[in-house]
Amino acid sequence: MEVAIYSNSRQLFNRLFCNILHLHRSYYHHGRSKRILLSRLFQPMNLREDRTIGVGRSSDITCKSQRLMLQAGLIQPANTGCFHYLPYTVRAMEKLVRVIDKEMQSIGGQKVNMPSLTSASLWKTSERWDLLGKELFRLKDRHDMEYCLSPTHEEAVTELIAMQGNLSYRQLPLMLYQVTRKFRDEPKPRFGLLRGREFYMKDMYTFDVSEGAAMETYNLVSQAYSCIFGQLGLQFVKVQADTGSIGGKMSHEFQLPADIGEDRLLMCSDCHFAANVEAMTDTETNCPQCHGKLKESKGIEVGHTFYLGTKYSYILGASYSNTENKPVVTEMGCFGLGVTRILAAAIEVLSTEDEIRWPSLLAPYQVCIIPPKKGSKEELSLGLSETLYDTLIDAVPQLHGEVLLDDRSHLTIGKRLKDASRLGYPYVVIAGKRVLENPPVFEVRCQNNGKTVFLTQEGVLDLLRNVKIV
Amino acid sequence: MEVAIYSNSRQLFNRLFCNILHLHRSYYHHGRSKRILLSRLFQPMNLREDRTIGVGRSSDITCKSQRLMLQAGLIQPANTGCFHYLPYTVRAMEKLVRVIDKEMQSIGGQKVNMPSLTSASLWKTSERWDLLGKELFRLKDRHDMEYCLSPTHEEAVTELIAMQGNLSYRQLPLMLYQVTRKFRDEPKPRFGLLRGREFYMKDMYTFDVSEGAAMETYNLVSQAYSCIFGQLGLQFVKVQADTGSIGGKMSHEFQLPADIGEDRLLMCSDCHFAANVEAMTDTETNCPQCHGKLKESKGIEVGHTFYLGTKYSYILGASYSNTENKPVVTEMGCFGLGVTRILAAAIEVLSTEDEIRWPSLLAPYQVCIIPPKKGSKEELSLGLSETLYDTLIDAVPQLHGEVLLDDRSHLTIGKRLKDASRLGYPYVVIAGKRVLENPPVFEVRCQNNGKTVFLTQEGVLDLLRNVKIV
Secondary structure: OOOOOOOHHHHHHHHHHHHHHHHHHHHHOHHHHOOEEHHHOOOOOOEOOOOOOOOOOHHHOOOHHHHHHHHOOOEEEEEOOEEEEOHHHHHHHHHHHHHHHHHHHHOOOEEOEOOOEEEHHHHHHOOHHHHOHHHOEEEEOOOOOEEEEOOOOHHHHHHHHHOEOOOEHHHOOEEEEEEEEEEOOOOOOEOHHHEOOEEEEEEEEEEEOOHHHHHHHHHHHHHHHHHHHHHOOOOOEEEEOOOOOOOOOEEEEEEEEOOOOOEEEEEEOOOOOEEEHHHOOOOOOEOOOOOOEEEEEEEEEEEEEEEEEOHHHHHHOOEEEOOOOOEEEOEEEEEEEEHHHHHHHHHHHHOOOOOOOOOHHHOOOOEEEEOOOOOOHHHHHHHHHHHHHHHHHHHOHHHOOOEEEOOOOOOOHHHHHHHHHHHOOOEEEEOOHHHHOOOOOEEEEEOOOOEEEEEOHHHHHHHHOOOOOO | OOOOOOOHHHHHHHHHHHHHHHHHHHHHOHHHHOOEEHHHOOOOOOEOHHHOOOOOOHHHOOOHHHHHHHHOOOEEEEEOOEEEEOHHHHHHHHHHHHHHHHHHHHOOOEEOEOOOEEEHHHHHHOOHHHHOHHHOEEEEOOOOOEEEEOOOOHHHHHHHHHOEOOOEHHHOOEEEEEEEEEEOOOOOOEOHHHEOOEEEEEEEEEEEOOHHHHHHHHHHHHHHHHHHHHHOOOOOEEEEOOOOOOOOOEEEEEEEEOOOOOEEEEEEOOOOOEEEHHHOOOOOOEOOOOOOEEEEEEEEEEEEEEEEEOHHHHHHOOEEEOOOOOEEEOEEEEEEEEHHHHHHHHHHHHOOOOOOOOOHHHOOOOEEEEOOOOOOHHHHHHHHHHHHHHHHHHHOHHHOOOEEEOOOOOOOHHHHHHHHHHHOOOEEEEOOHHHHOOOOOEEEEEOOOOEEEEEOHHHHHHHHOOOOOO
């Protein structure tokens, strides 16, 4: 039994120890620590039907993205409406969070993290304890105190602000956001990550000095949302929406048009009017603005913005000191993005029936290299794929961690290419017949535009130098 | 009312729109988007005692790290044992997670994310539903199905593996880990983030072909843990530990020695023996290995490793196919790091009574620049601090997002320096009297080693070029 007490004087030793350990690892586990080998990735594609009790059976599959994500080993069912996110999904989600962080912080958002447990008394103050009914997961602690598992944090963040002793008008607009797991006891969880009971959401709460300032903030955040969907290459429709149980004075949804979408949207073909039917006062067939004909389509809600006014800040006493040092109730906004829902919705709208397509920025790995099959003529050039891999990482450092080597060389190139197409790596580099040429030529499938190009190693490097990594 | 439908052909427009928006922002909000201004950061230092109902009153403060984190606006109480993590804490935590990710992935760890809700039936299978008693938060869904809020995921991950139809010995060792929020209904939540009811934990679960292979994996993960604490400059003691409610055959804890620690450790002054008293069979005063005298000290548990054997894999049927294609039950290990606890424990052991000190890698911001007071002689050189800021970011790109400008220039340098010392930025750069010299000279306080140096702008750049950023 060993004991290691690291005193300050032993920190140098300790660092040396870590360095030696890292050297040791890269010597003995070269492939594992340096090259990412597909055969080592946990991506289960073959679940035991006899073990999937009540969840995840083929009969439970309700849409394309759910089916593709299950088949490709991206998610695995846990309980009704709850999924394990497997490694590819976690990578894609972390990339999406980086995109969101960048945009939220560029407009002045500051990241916080609020507890999931919120006390019943706080939700009773806003009267949402009763309003949300069965959608709220409720529980008691060992002292019989009641809590909910927060689906959203208007009350919590408003109380956080109300507790400040000296919030000055100079500190506003204040824009706090978090990316955390949320809970909702859905009556019918379905569509995989599109409508689950546990999901990740980015929620931002803003505090302003006046209605005018709050509207400016509202527009700023809305523009940032447009930028996020734009960067992801996702077509969206921004529609007038109902404020629902959140409340407030005004609300818009960001919708991705899709047949399986659960929201019904009405869009005017003549002017810019668009709305969720829930936001329409009665069933209108003509545009309320230009009286043009309204067309209906379906959409998946991926973002929602609310101008709340003083609904929460008034009840909970969240105020700031104005220029005359008088307390004034703040004007609030709240802004949600469904993080895990965006992932699934993107797969839903971009994929074919058999092949996943990702927003390029979010692909779990950007490049998959397929070396020749064992025993083939081209096998002699096996080293070429490994050299390409190592050279690529050296020459294009941002691709570190983004390149896979499909080392399942007992399989044909065709079989592995099929898997790669199904997974949707943006670039698949194949060491096919033409690697025997001098200089060797690789086949590169650019899956997001469907093009195939034949390039030397230098050409591959030039092409991939331009890949944008988040 | 506007509607924006982005078709593929409009993606170019959309990107242009985002670029213009970013330009617009950096033009109008120069300070906000380019320089990080201290006055804009949400870091509440003055809570209303009348509003802190039942939590967070000064009488609830039970240790130094909790007091310092509350006073400096790093955390704010929400419910008993639940805290809002404010922006500085979120930044430090994200850095810690990056350190952990790097080490876990360098030994082959793959990141997953499992639901918080775990079904009662699964926990009943392992008999931990009853064993954990009141520590487990329990709830029912709308269909009266019972769940717990997982404090740990042995059952869930073992079921995940048991569901695989074709796990081969070639895929082992398999090392899955996650960094997620965990729940425990502590009888006495206290010490701020050290013993809360909601907390972040990194938990890794490993699957091996044999006891021997599992021991190799156990040592590999233990070494990675030593590396993590080494990088953070934290002295630790690794002790034999009780396996508690997790169970298994062997267990070690990583402890940070501290007076407020809740664990009692026995260490031999003659040999390498060290153990948690809970792991000792009876109250021994002499070392069971060399009969040397045992010394007692207290520690904060920040990591825990378990060799589980087949405790969970046998019950839940998690097996792999061996070389003869026969199913064999996997040997498991599990490995925990208290993410939020490490943050608080580091502050507990590194800080003075009044000033926070961070592990250098985890400091929320690395550099704080303090320009002259408004109205002072040195005010003429105000531009020098801003030039230093901009030049620094240009010359040392990894410092992007790591440098603060303390623009509260109505305060004296002394007052702002006091705040900076309290917050513990590793480097505080002061535009004091000597900025009037030619060339101007800045005072640099290196807070982690207590040294003060006087440097020209070029000298400051050279010093800060070496700052390690994670």
